[in-house]
Amino acid sequence: MSSHPGPTEGVLFTDQYQLTMAQLYFERGLHERPAQFDYFFRRYPNYGRHQAGYAVFAGLDPLLDWMDEIRFTDEDLELLRGQHNAMGHRRFGDDFLDWLSANGGFDDVVINAIPEGRVVHANVPIAVIEGPLALVQILETALLNHLNYPTLIATKASRIHEAAGGRPALEFGMRRGPAFGANAGGRAALIGGADFTSNVGVSHEMGIDPKGTHAHSMVQVFMALGLGELEAFRAYAEVYPDDCILLVDTIDTLDSGILNAIKVFEELRGGGHQPVGIRLDSGDLAYLSIEAADMLDAAGFNDVGIVLSGNLDELEIWQIRAQILDEYARAGRDPSRLMDRLIYGVGTRLITSQGHEALDGVYKLVALQTKGEWVPAIKVSDTPEKVPIPGKKQVWRVYDGRGRATADVVGLVDEELGNDEIVLHHPHREGVFRRIQRENITEIENLLVEVFRGGKRVTPEPTLEEMRRRRITDLERLDVGVRRLINPHIYHVSLTEQMKAVQLRLVEEARDG
């Protein structure tokens, strides 16, 4: 962002109650009291017929950029000055607004977070935010907004990538995406597993090539001119002889589209060009892929790719691949060459995370400083899963003898993991624990990294390539059962004995008090 955004994308991109609470803290002299909030989510996305066993963290770097940029501007303060209650009184006092004007950036906020692109798990603090109570309260909404939706989309994209079995996946969803949120969605998809996107702006921002060829409307234009599909394809091939992917289902895929595409591909070949592919956007994609491949092969176009699109998601892709494998097996044919020419274009269902529309990420107060000491805070709930992990903490990922991640462990900020064995307690169920002998551990990794301090990011902005590498590395070190598309195994998230003891003590105190 090169200029100050307007009130809807600046610091007033927040919920009103953050401001009313901030003023209350100001009035009570609590506004500069150091406070700590944790960002975490409670449940992996559950899409109904399929479920995630992990998530891919995204949205952090745009959040840090926003925090770096954002201040209470004179315009913002003027708007707040104009708020009145039902009695006609000003809602926000000048003292408070003056303090916001002088202090209302994020200069005193420190964020430790798991780096963007990494695999993350339920109930583990992904970002730990420390700073003056009033400001970290105001930050809540923008932080949740910046992290929840991209993490949701990156997670979906990762599943699509897994379902595609190493073949390219393209993000095509901006037309049905959520207004300009489609940009955040496109970026998250690229981090999470989409190889490319059709979104031109986001592609350029992320330094990759945008993908796209032509729509049905181009064929229709030629038809309205009294010409036909063949002339439309020929025109396309003339303008893009080395990038020729033809959409073959405007009229009829098998009876018209593929036949015309083959004619044009032959002309291209005659001119010394290599045709790139066809795209199938409707119908029974497994069946049409098989037929199309056979027709292309028969014409000598064994290397031409087949792009599939039209209401795809991870489950559809998985099913199409399973159907092709099955039908080739019945025919005693080797499916690998067909599988290796498929490319998947995924639109609406990715950008909206169809089936699970929102990550339940929350931002919870976990500690407050009193007389220089950090006092852990807790919210007791009737639902045990909703009791957060209190206090200042650290997070480790423990790798087993195979080098696979076996648990994420949350402990107190000043403790070390045991030397002989590690005892891992279930975060919500009392008495449920597991022991790991030290000799069965190959690595203990600290997950939280300081990313923001003094009003600036303190780690360099990662490239798309770096974020993707983090995801790929983490996925390779994750148990295959946890990576399943359906009914994944449950990854262990645990508390150390000391952390468990603090949680139990606080719950008891809160219930007694």
Place this chain on the structure above:
Amino acid sequence: MSSHPGPTEGVLFTDQYQLTMAQLYFERGLHERPAQFDYFFRRYPNYGRHQAGYAVFAGLDPLLDWMDEIRFTDEDLELLRGQHNAMGHRRFGDDFLDWLSANGGFDDVVINAIPEGRVVHANVPIAVIEGPLALVQILETALLNHLNYPTLIATKASRIHEAAGGRPALEFGMRRGPAFGANAGGRAALIGGADFTSNVGVSHEMGIDPKGTHAHSMVQVFMALGLGELEAFRAYAEVYPDDCILLVDTIDTLDSGILNAIKVFEELRGGGHQPVGIRLDSGDLAYLSIEAADMLDAAGFNDVGIVLSGNLDELEIWQIRAQILDEYARAGRDPSRLMDRLIYGVGTRLITSQGHEALDGVYKLVALQTKGEWVPAIKVSDTPEKVPIPGKKQVWRVYDGRGRATADVVGLVDEELGNDEIVLHHPHREGVFRRIQRENITEIENLLVEVFRGGKRVTPEPTLEEMRRRRITDLERLDVGVRRLINPHIYHVSLTEQMKAVQLRLVEEARDG
């Protein structure tokens, strides 16, 4: 927008294939050929257990503002100049980029549309876009993006408003909303039926008061300080004596929250202030509302409101109200006073349109000018519902003897509705038609209004109040069966005889050709 947005929100907020097609049209000399596209959706949202029978149109005015503002900037053109294909050749030629530079705004585009806020129906052109082929093609993605998501959210908000039975509904969803798309969602919710939003920036932009009081975290802060819920409530009441709404479920709603709230309300009353309400954010909201109302009444706070929140949508609200009515009826009590104090806060499920994540709005080529004549275009599909209504057209809404909207009718641009009777044909099923006698018609309304020409909006920007009035007027004139939350009646969308004849002729020609 006061300054040029960056590449992700400018004219490159488009799909790559729009640009490759535009260049093809340029190469073929078709780029300035007048073309017409219709924007319409095919299916009302179906949320699974409940379904919409109408939609509320939103997003038009932000689209017109964007079109007014947007040009191909030097930065945009530089990015396109930097695109290369796999052979290392420039993808976009200088001639084409020069033409975009000189002509690449929307100065020659004309849009006729149904005004924002109005009730709209499936298969009816909501916006008709006419202009140079290359530019209206490039516009497609941004137009769909600007209209689909807001219309989806306004529709959901309208249903929530209907379910709330005249009581206020508040939009609270930005923390789980789709990045900055949450702003478009908040605005659409306000147009569609939310009375207020917690989104501070959007509230100020739309000229209304943002709503919000405090979160659980405020009570937790006081607990971490060794104080309790009562002290937290007292502090809130001191700072906001005339706006005191207390969230009562941080510890225990009935055993702690409401009791403490009543204590603080008594103190407020002693000081001459009128407490405003309590908020219930978890648990069995029907049961807790009844209990809370009785406790507040017993303490003499009959006028204190009860805000309900926590995973609400139209079906939840409808069920809560039904449960209260039922339980009051069993007890022989009058529920109206309780119903009249309820206020509904709706978050995630509104901003994500839970259950139906994307409107299937499309942008279809319907006519192309050839030698000064408009030639209708059609895309024949195996699915009859996917065959669009061709050609240049007009749209009427016909009101019956009761003054109720009885059908939306699509006809040719130069025809008039019959003087004796109107024959209405089903848009997709041949031979299905209906006759309406002229004496049974009280009004025929032309729905499409010219809104954009010469690079500028030509109608003044409507106020929120105007857009809401359009919705309310349209809903009042809609059959109650169509407004149902579940299994709504099907509203008639029809073609005139002449339009039906054109559609049939084109389908036949396309099938023969």
